[in-house]
Amino acid sequence: MYKLIILTIYFFTTELTGQVSSTHENELFNQQSTKKIQDSLKKSPSADHTIINSDPVEPNQQSGEPFEGLDLSWANGNDRRTLNIWSSLNYFTPSVLIDLNYTHSFNNPIDNTVVGSTALARNNEMQLSALHFGGDFNYKGARARIMTQFGTRSIVIPRNDYSPYRGQYRLADAYRYLSEAFAGYHISKWYGINIDAGLFMSYIGLNSFYQSENWEYQASFTSDNTPWFFNGLRIQIHPTRHLKIETWIINGWQSYGVFNSIPGIGGNITWVPNSNIKLLTNDYFGTDAAGIPERKRFHSDNSLLVRYYNSPKSRGVSKMAFTLTADIGFEKGGGVNGFTNGDSTKGPAQYFASAMFYHRIWFFQDRFAWTIGGGLMKNPGRYLVLLPTGQASPLPNPNNPTQSEGAFPFGANPGDPFSAWDCSTNIDYMPNQSITFRIEFVYRHASVPYFAGRGGVTSQTGYSTSTLDPEWRPDLVQSESRLLFALLFRI
Numbered sequence: 001m002y003k004l005i006i007l008t009i010y011f012f013t014t015e016l017t018g019q020v021s022s023t024h025e026n027e028l029f030n031q032q033s034t035k036k037i038q039d040s041l042k043k044s045p046s047a048d049h050t051i052i053n054s055d056p057v058e059p060n061q062q063s064g065e066p067f068e069g070l071d072l073s074w075a076n077g078n079d080r081r082t083l084n085i086w087s088s089l090n091y092f093t094p095s096v097l098i099d100l101n102y103t104h105s106f107n108n109p110i111d112n113t114v115v116g117s118t119a120l121a122r123n124n125e126m127q128l129s130a131l132h133f134g135g136d137f138n139y140k141g142a143r144a145r146i147m148t149q150f151g152t153r154s155i156v157i158p159r160n161d162y163s164p165y166r167g168q169y170r171l172a173d174a175y176r177y178l179s180e181a182f183a184g185y186h187i188s189k190w191y192g193i194n195i196d197a198g199l200f201m202s203y204i205g206l207n208s209f210y211q212s213e214n215w216e217y218q219a220s221f222t223s224d225n226t227p228w229f230f231n232g233l234r235i236q237i238h239p240t241r242h243l244k245i246e247t248w249i250i251n252g253w254q255s256y257g258v259f260n261s262i263p264g265i266g267g268n269i270t271w272v273p274n275s276n277i278k279l280l281t282n283d284y285f286g287t288d289a290a291g292i293p294e295r296k297r298f299h300s301d302n303s304l305l306v307r308y309y310n311s312p313k314s315r316g317v318s319k320m321a322f323t324l325t326a327d328i329g330f331e332k333g334g335g336v337n338g339f340t341n342g343d344s345t346k347g348p349a350q351y352f353a354s355a356m357f358y359h360r361i362w363f364f365q366d367r368f369a370w371t372i373g374g375g376l377m378k379n380p381g382r383y384l385v386l387l388p389t390g391q392a393s394p395l396p397n398p399n400n401p402t403q404s405e406g407a408f409p410f411g412a413n414p415g416d417p418f419s420a421w422d423c424s425t426n427i428d429y430m431p432n433q434s435i436t437f438r439i440e441f442v443y444r445h446a447s448v449p450y451f452a453g454r455g456g457v458t459s460q461t462g463y464s465t466s467t468l469d470p471e472w473r474p475d476l477v478q479s480e481s482r483l484l485f486a487l488l489f490r491i
Helices: 031-040 153-160 171-175
Strands: 092-105 126-139 142-148 178-187 193-201 229-240 243-250 264-274 277-286 296-310 317-333 351-363 368-378 400-404 419-432 435-446 479-490
Touching: 126 153, 126 178, 142 193, 178 229
Parallel strands: none
Antiparallel strands: 092 126, 092 479, 126 142, 142 178, 178 193, 193 229, 229 243, 243 264, 264 277, 277 296, 296 317, 317 351, 351 368, 368 419, 419 435, 435 479
């Protein structure tokens, strides 16, 4: 059993306020223990969801570690822990996450089905949304990360991926129970170079795939309608302590396989000038329309995160911060025309424009937090809209791929209009760094009927075993209000 020696670490960040900020959250640990904590928290850089350093790398004595000494535990999409109970282990750092929720839609669909969310699947039921376990392996530069994925998210997340319909071997089933699985090598050059291959988290949309790292539970459209994972090759370069430059060569946009003849390419640039500011941009290019190789997709995702007040010892307000994210993208060719409506040859406009803003205040030495925010999205062509399920699903029927899965499919044709906006607010109670209790209210509205209404999307009885009434149709409505409760556990 290792010993912890109490040490106060004073951290000065004057870039924003012109004042000396309060002591850093790691003040209770000595230098040796703090180093072990930092090493143990250098987890796989899934969307920069890091607290002190971004990657599981071995010490680089010549240059130091990427983002060393910077506190990002406050940032949306980041691990908030400053202590890891596994810090005494040398070559393997375990990780366990459990995500439980209960949600009630005031539309109260009879089949309990949630439409348009990757966080929620069932109304009025206790859900095991996600169970993840695994961890990070490091030995003399060799590195790997494995995390499982069980629960409703293992069904909800990959359902919009058309690539498994190309060819055989049921890729969605083969990968379904893995959220991350990659291996690679760390090169001790500058502040570290990592070369990884496999299944890793996407950075697009700011929010983390792991709910315990997010300020809100039901993500706004910018995050919820953009990728959670990539499958391919990643190269990360840290030329300075504050900067990461990353390139991707991947199978496609949140896809297990390749849609056409070429893979997707993209990259991330993250700059953290100090512990109060984080800026990042993610950019992507690919051909992600199944069987239409001439249709090209471009997407740019950009975020600013600012902590403008920090007083961790305060029994009143202890922190205040905000995030702003804006995305822009389009598809062009193969019958669609980007931002401009064309003639019969070029086709209708097909693009994605969205933004989201969140503000968070922490109280009582960071034990409580209040978040408020929301966003908006416009996506003519609906190529990034989360498709409804059940009898409203336009996805191919796995038993008869020439037909849609639903008898009354939601439209997803070139140029089909879709605009939406949402807002939410929540209260978090965080008695320690391993558990969060959250209560959240969410309102969402779309320009077309989209969310599940009282009649649901399954059948007139709500059960998939019922023979459909010829007069019944999926009950899609334009708005929904919901209340949700979540319990988020992490060690």
